[in-house]
Amino acid sequence: MSAILKLKGVSKAYGTQQVLKPISFEVGEGERICILGPSGCGKSTLLQLVAGLARIDEGEIEMNGVVVERGNHYVPPENRPINMVFQDYALWPHMSIRQNIEYGMKRRKVPKGDMENRLRRLQSLLKLDGLLERLPAQLSGGQQQRVGIARALATEPRLLLMDEPLSNLDVKLRTDMRSELAGLLGDLSIATLYVTHDRMEAFTIADRILVLREGGIDQIGSPSELFERPATPWVAQLMGYHNRLKVRFGDAADSVVLAAGRPVEGVRMTPGAYAGAGVMMLHPESIFVCEGSVSDGGNRLEAKAIRAIYEGTRWRLIVETADGQPLHLFHDERVEPDARLTLRLPAQSVMLYADPARSADG
Incomplete structure (x- = not known):
């Protein structure tokens, strides 16, 4: 399995606070890795570094075999083969669902015919039929979550970054959506880096789980490996x-x-x-x-x-x-x-x- 993402000795500090110690790992093509850990352990910071929303202090980030950050060399977020689903979905409130999903494709100048084909596929895949002309405020939390995913997938990224996308949902909807999301990501076979503090969410979604504690990796492995042979x-x-x-x-x-x-x-x-x-x-x-x-x-x-x-x-x-x-x-x-x-x-x-x-x- 070829690596879509490689981190080599990546670290980050804010002033005297070491948020991430030097860490290294890879995400393979189509692989889903969940970053699991408590609040304040560096999960969201790690995702921001991969996205290019924050700069690394040391180390190297490589995507699709191309170095996107090392030393003074830095590729901005819009030029990285990624897309991101935020915790609050970050939908444009004044745009219809159709316009929200099309937004990234228009910025990247996707031909109109291709854009319509992708929109139809995502509408079917994510059960958005009859919702495209509505505004985000007219949708439920679960529907908004699916729109956020559809918008992220519309530009066909090689790597999908997800920052606790289910945390704003109620318990029942969250349980239903994590199973649905696991099936969707598996069907699409898109490499995914997924941040969560919920163990069962990580078990449902991940091929491998990366346990982050105080800015360092305690263990990385399959859900069964972590459960049956916890390292610490x-x-x-x-x-x-x-x-x-x-x-x-x-x-x-x-x-x-x-x-x-x-x-x-x-x-x-x-x-x-x-x-x-x-x-x-x-x-x-x-x-x-x-x-x-x-x-x-x-x-x-x-x-x-x-x-x-x-x-x-x-x-x-x-x-x-x-x-x-x-x-x-x-x-x-x-x-x-x-x-x-x-x-x-x-x-x-x-x-x-x-x-x-x-x-x-x-």
């Missing part, structure tokens, strides 16, 4: 591993650790030096209450129920391990406070990391 405790937490236990490592050769005084065996060790204190990350979905009599040892923990919260189809249990560490898990039945439980931790679902003070978790 911070990525694990982002993937939903909200339970964090302090552990003591035993003999690293046989991967034995002690969690709340009990041995945990047969687990996959993430790269790092394992001695003394460490961290175990557990997903609430991967902790089970043992029913009936169970044998001692083997990936089991004793716990005391603290609270049970009804969530419709199941109960969320908040429990406390023997050494006072809290855990959240799900169960089919309500459990009374102070009830004693034995929990089972499947080895393949346990994530172990070195001392956070020496890991990427900081």
